[in-house]
Amino acid sequence: MDLIIEGGTVIDGSGGPRVRADVGIVDGVIVAIGDLYDAPAHQRHDASGRIVAPGFIDAHTHDDRLLLQTAPGPHPKLSQGVTTVITGNCGVSLAPLRLDGVAPPAPLDLLGRDDWHFDRFSDYLDALDAYGPAVNAACLVGHSTLRVRHVADLGRDATAEECARMAADLDAALDAGALGMSTGLYYPPAQAASTDEVIAVGRPLTQHRGIVAMHLRDEGDAIDDALREGFLIGRSLEVETVLSHHKLIGKRNHGRSIDTLNMVEQAAAQQSLCMDCYPYHASSTMLIASRVGQSSQVLVTWSEADPSAAGRSLFDLAKERGVAPEALVAQLSPAGAIYFAMDEDDVSRILAHPLTMVGSDGLAHDKVPHPRLWGTFPRVLGHYARERRLFSLETAVHKMTGLTARRFGLHNRGLLQAGHAADLVVFDAATVADRATFEDPTQLSAGIDAVFVNGTLACQAGQVVNAHAGRVLRRGDRAAGQGVQ
Ligand SMILES: [Zn+2]
Secondary structure, rough: EEEEEEEOEEEOOOOOOOOEEEEEOOOEEEEEEEEEOOOOOOOOOOOOOOOEEEEEEOOOOOOOOHOHHHHHHHOOOOOHEEEEEOOOOOOOOOOOEEEOOOOOOOOOOHHHOOEEEEEOHHHHHHHHHHHHHOEEEEEEEEEHHHHHHHOOOOOOOOOOOHHHHHHHHHHHHHHOOOOEEEEEOOOOOHHOOHHHHHHHOHHHHHOOOOHHHHHHHHOOOOOOHHHHHHHHHHHHHOOEEEEOOOOOOOOOHOEHHHHHHHHHHHHHOOOOOEEOOOOEEEEEEEOOOHHHHOOOOOEEEEEEOOHHHHHOOOHHHHHOOOHHHHHHHHHHHOOEEEEEEEOOOHHHHHHHHHOOEEOOOOOOOOOOOOOHHHHHHHHHHHHHHHHHHOOOHHHHHOOOHHEEEEOOOOOOOOOOOOOOOOOEEEOOOOOOOOOOOOOOOOOEEEEEEEEEEEEEEEOOOOOEOOOOOOEEEOOOOHHHHHHHO
């Protein structure tokens, strides 16, 4: 065998109980699980006293551009044990869109203001494969990106002709291996899009058996209608439907997750439906005035107009400068922010729900990012499973591996079993913890010992060993555990 990870306790990602076992790997694929003491191996990795689990799958990322970059120092995803990311969420994907140096409208600029040069989605996937990303990537096409490309006036519903052009782009992307489509009807470039437009654009998903992931039109007072719209879109397209980062924004909506989860359960009895969630009671996105009034605190994460505002409280800055917070939003934009507007009970209730996967929603290009970028997965294992006992460690791992792989159709990923790709994480159940905070958001997590991507040691004790062991997981590619079914 190429590698044996020995002496550890396996949590296989299915949700089932842990077992003491060694793990044998050949050519990047798991070939044996059991007592491999006598088996020959080129390399052995000691995992005594540690948990060995499938590498974590980040169900919700904006890593489209991060995957094409290698920065010195630790990696925000590898350091947490993440080996696969779902990109292109919230309607925002880096492709297909060529802007030739013109800055994209918010929130597309959450991916950065440059590097918009992929005319075709297949060009983006090819570029990723040629570059060799740090982690595996399964990629969604953003509806807002398609709108910016094809809709002449973003302030209105798309015409039939524009819908046809967007659908053709989506169809080509699905042919090239895209996983599905994401929407962000909450955001300015897509607010004017009707339900019918989304269904018309998403129509190729039906035949390709793609998925639709939705940042709902509203996560506050009007969330019931927004949920019903999301259910209708998924039902009309007859595809797997992901409700992105389910949450309740604004004090008067706190506690309503009891009702929204009820609605989700009722809909899930009729259609294939799931959710993702990040383990924090603060959100982060573009700086937007409507969100400010719903929040008890707002931290600026970046500002194009005033870079010195990054890391500062919007309310403090507004007081210092003698302006209203909403007026300051206009002065700082384009910009990003963290909003404290959720209730911890809602976060816990949603996170614990059996239909909920873990997704970070981290924003890799923010100057002072939300700590979820560096801490999401260890936080679920340490804070929520070990300390708060919200669920077992096996359930926590399931929510970040097997459940996610099944829902997104990631073939041969997410479970620690023979025949699956050797994406693995070795961690210490007693010490695993997030260290990133709102004050110090890029602190490395604790307790993540080693991370293997496709059988290659990619990260050890938080430090990158191999930054190019990942690959694109294309929908429809079942060969050698590479793809997505
Ligand atoms: Zn979102």
